[in-house]
Amino acid sequence: xxxxxxxxxxxxxxxxxxxxxxxxxxxxxxxxxxxxxxxxxxxxxxxxxxxxxxxxxxxxxxxxxxxxxxxxxxxxxxxxxxxxxxxxxxxxxxxxxxxxxxxxxxxxxxxxxxxxxxxxxxxxxxxxxxxxxxxxxxxxxxxxxxxxxxxxxxxxxxxxxxxxxxxxxxxxxxxxxxxxxxxxxxxxxxxxxxxxxxxxxxxxxxxxxxxxxxxxxxxxxxxxxxxxxxxxxxxxxxxxxxxxxxxxxxxxxxxxxxxxxxxxxxxxxxxxxxxxxxxxxxxxxxxxxxxxxxxxxxxxxxxxxxx
Amino acid sequence: xxxxxxxxxxxxxxxxxxxxxxxxxxxxxxxxxxxxxxxxxxxxxxxxxxxxxxxxxxxxxxxxxxxxxxxxxxxxxxxxxxxxxxxxxxxxxxxxxxxxxxxxxxxxxxxxxxxxxxxxxxxxxxxxxxxxxxxxxxxxxxxxxxxxxxxxxxxxxxxxxxxxxxxxxxxxxxxxxxxxxxxxxxxxxxxxxxxxxxxxxxxxxxxxxxxxxxxxxxxxxxxxxxxxxxxxxxxxxxxxxxxxxxxxxxxxxxxxxxxxxxxxxxxxxxxxxxxxxxxxxxxxxxxxxxxxxxxxxxxxxxxxxxxxxxxxxxxxxxxxxxxxxxxxxxxxxxxxxxxxxxxxxxxxxxxxxxxxxxxxxxxxxxxxxxxxxxx
Numbered sequence: 001x002x003x004x005x006x007x008x009x010x011x012x013x014x015x016x017x018x019x020x021x022x023x024x025x026x027x028x029x030x031x032x033x034x035x036x037x038x039x040x041x042x043x044x045x046x047x048x049x050x051x052x053x054x055x056x057x058x059x060x061x062x063x064x065x066x067x068x069x070x071x072x073x074x075x076x077x078x079x080x081x082x083x084x085x086x087x088x089x090x091x092x093x094x095x096x097x098x099x100x101x102x103x104x105x106x107x108x109x110x111x112x113x114x115x116x117x118x119x120x121x122x123x124x125x126x127x128x129x130x131x132x133x134x135x136x137x138x139x140x141x142x143x144x145x146x147x148x149x150x151x152x153x154x155x156x157x158x159x160x161x162x163x164x165x166x167x168x169x170x171x172x173x174x175x176x177x178x179x180x181x182x183x184x185x186x187x188x189x190x191x192x193x194x195x196x197x198x199x200x201x202x203x204x205x206x207x208x209x210x211x212x213x214x215x216x217x218x219x220x221x222x223x224x225x226x227x228x229x230x231x232x233x234x235x236x237x238x239x240x241x242x243x244x245x246x247x248x249x250x251x252x253x254x255x256x257x258x259x260x261x262x263x264x265x266x267x268x269x270x271x272x273x274x275x276x277x278x279x280x281x282x283x284x285x286x287x288x289x290x291x292x293x294x295x296x297x298x299x300x301x302x303x304x305x306x307x
Numbered sequence: 308x309x310x311x312x313x314x315x316x317x318x319x320x321x322x323x324x325x326x327x328x329x330x331x332x333x334x335x336x337x338x339x340x341x342x343x344x345x346x347x348x349x350x351x352x353x354x355x356x357x358x359x360x361x362x363x364x365x366x367x368x369x370x371x372x373x374x375x376x377x378x379x380x381x382x383x384x385x386x387x388x389x390x391x392x393x394x395x396x397x398x399x400x401x402x403x404x405x406x407x408x409x410x411x412x413x414x415x416x417x418x419x420x421x422x423x424x425x426x427x428x429x430x431x432x433x434x435x436x437x438x439x440x441x442x443x444x445x446x447x448x449x450x451x452x453x454x455x456x457x458x459x460x461x462x463x464x465x466x467x468x469x470x471x472x473x474x475x476x477x478x479x480x481x482x483x484x485x486x487x488x489x490x491x492x493x494x495x496x497x498x499x500x501x502x503x504x505x506x507x508x509x510x511x512x513x514x515x516x517x518x519x520x521x522x523x524x525x526x527x528x529x530x531x532x533x534x535x536x537x538x539x540x541x542x543x544x545x546x547x548x549x550x551x552x553x554x555x556x557x558x559x560x561x562x563x564x565x566x567x568x569x570x571x572x573x574x575x576x577x578x579x580x581x582x583x584x585x586x587x588x589x590x591x592x593x594x595x596x597x598x599x600x601x602x603x604x605x606x607x608x609x610x611x612x613x614x615x616x617x618x619x620x621x622x623x624x625x626x627x628x629x630x631x632x633x634x635x636x637x638x639x640x641x642x643x644x645x646x647x648x649x650x651x652x653x654x655x656x657x658x659x660x661x662x663x664x665x666x667x668x669x670x671x672x673x674x675x676x677x678x679x680x681x682x
Contacts, residue, residue, distance in 0.1 A: 041466070043408070043466065043470070088655055092655065092658035092661075093658070095662075096658050096661045096662040096665065097661055097665065098657070098658030098660075098661040098662075099406075099658070099661075101406050101408070101466055102610065102654060102657055102658060103654075103655060103658050105408070105603070105606050105607075105654055106651050106652075106653075106654035106655035106657070106658075107651070107655070108603070108651075109603065109604075109607060109647060109650050109651035109654055110647075110648060110651025110652065110654075110655065111651070112644070112647055113644045113645070113646070113647030113648035113649075113650070113651050114644070114648055114651075116642070116644045117346075117642045117644040117645060117648055120642035120644065121350045121642065219597060223474060226470055226474065229467070229470065230467075230470075230471065233467060269481075269482045269485070271478040271479075271481050271482045272482075274474075274478050275474065275475055275478035275479065278470075278471040278472075278474040278475050278478075279471075279475060281467075281471050282457075282463075282468060282471040282472070282475070285457075285461075285463045285464075285467065285468065285471075286457055286461050286463055289461035289462060289463055294464075299464075299466075
């Protein structure tokens with residue numbers, strides 16, 4: 001019992017750290033949610049987060065001594081580069097109707113290459129220079145990224161469920177031919193969705209690097225994008241579900257990092273918590289396999305002539 | 308519908324590219340290299356260094372010093388073997404209509420199983436390493452087969468499932484390997500010699516490179532792939548399932564078993580790759596500190612190789628060449644990541660294939676509208 005109370009106490013202490021880890025996962029997962037609801041699978045979240053993280057870290061380390069708004073600017077640039085790279089995914093998978101998994105894989109491969117390549121050119125080493133001061137936590141030790149994540153989630157929910165564009169977007173993900181016959185420009189909507197997901201993944205990468213570490217390396221993202229992808233599917237493609245699954249998976253990742261401080265958990269290997277998000281997602285995919293939670297048209301190119 | 312001889316040149320070019328997947332791959336690879344070269348020049352480095360590194364890896368000739376060393380050729384093959392095997396893994400699934408993003412995880416379980424057998428099985432010369440290889444193949448097949456079974460029985464997307472299985476494999480491998488007596492956080496005790504794939508002959512031939520029996524295993528795998536997919540009843544039913552599930556079922560093929568078998572065989576190739584890397588290139592078991600990436604690179608290999616046996620082998624050698632030239636590029640002031648950039652670009656350009664086809668369809672429609680036809 002004392003163990004349990006101790007655990008709860010530890011958990012409360014860890015809350016700011018948990019939120020720090022949850023925030024980028026949630027932001028990227030909202031991007032994935034928007035993208036998949038429009039009918040385009042996006043396994044490039046991981047790579048786009050890497051590109052965002054590199055741009056944010058590079059911008060911040062170059063400007064921090066001369067420009068005092070360098071953190072917001074770094075996040076803005078991370079968002080822009082994430083958006084720019086997602087154009088590749090949009091063009092290939094929507095305009096050219098290429099396999100959505102292929103172009104996503106291409107971006108993931110490209111991401112590790114291009115970021116470290118640029119590090120070598122700009123900083124003459126395989127990582128960015130470390131910055132002196134990352135983002136500062138606000139009241140109660142909570143980083144502003146938590147608020148950014150919340151705002152992103154609410155805006156996404158508002159547009160998806162309270163604006164016509166959201167209804168159209170969801171229609172494109174369920175039955176694009178029906179949507180098209182109702183006068184919806186499926187291609188345009190899907191482009192918007194993919195670009196939004198790219199921008200959010202970039203922003204998520206920026207948030208991650210500026211709060212959790214002091215520089216960009218090839219290991220900075222380390223699966224966070226794939227966890228976000230898992231959060232979308234475990235969250236049943238719903239905003240509230242994505243919020244819940246991001247909180248759960250983020251806590252699991254946080255426990256893997258901070259469990260050394262928790263007496264009652266030391267008997268477990270830290271990998272136990274690292275692996276949890278993936279196991280939970282796989283198991284729920286099997287358990288809920290009969291039910292159609294996923295957008296019906298996700299993964300398929302839009303073909304006007306198909307019924 | 309082939310464009311006739313007197314058709315406009317652009318029609319004939321388009322026609323050539325749509326009728327041959329191999330040519331498209333060549334074009335896509337050239338485009339990738341071209342963009343990579345431009346990028347290197349753009350950042351003010353000399354692209355010639357990149358190509359002299361590649362020449363040195365493929366031929367053994369150091370053009371700058373005029374020295375020949377066969378070890379570079381050996382190391383090129385060492386790098387290519389796991390790429391070819393992981394490429395075959397993705398390609399086999401691809402031929403049966405499945406997308407195996409999970410070669411990486413299947414590689415990891417293969418590597419882990421091989422390490423366990425290497426450290427714990429009896430040290431019988433000639434049998435020890437065979438057992439380790441078999442264990443790795445079985446582990447890879449199991450890891451792939453699980454995904455196949457989930458896909459067949461519960462229609463769980465193999466893309467999402469394999470991504471999850473990759474990380475489950477990685478973290479499980481770390482936990483299990485650290486449990487081995489004498490292991491620390493990054494390695495196990497040294498393997499006995501009976502578990503290693505060392506080939507004194509191949510080493511002598513390549514001036515002491517790490518080239519090992521894995522070479523013959525890779526050659527055998529390419530042949531196995533070619534025979535099974537193209538020449539056997541099993542291969543036919545697997546491909547039929549990939550082309551049209553309902554037709555296959557109507558034709559009397561057990562679709563559930565087909566999908567599971569296809570993913571199991573696919574995983575076996577990647578498991579073998581794990582064994583070859585751990586027993587061939589390392590003298591001790593590794594506690595992985597990150598994913599090696601051969602499985603992800605295997606996706607690019609299979610895509611460029613059009614999922615054929617020969618194409619995948621060639622694409623594996625091509626990307627192996629790029630990757631093993633990396634340290635040489637770095638010593639010539641060219642960031643070695645240019646290799647992964649070129650691979651990524653090539654995969655992105657593969658989507659152009661779809662674009663070329665659309666262009667052809669559009670042109671045909673235009674021509675038909677004008678009342679002309681092409682034979």
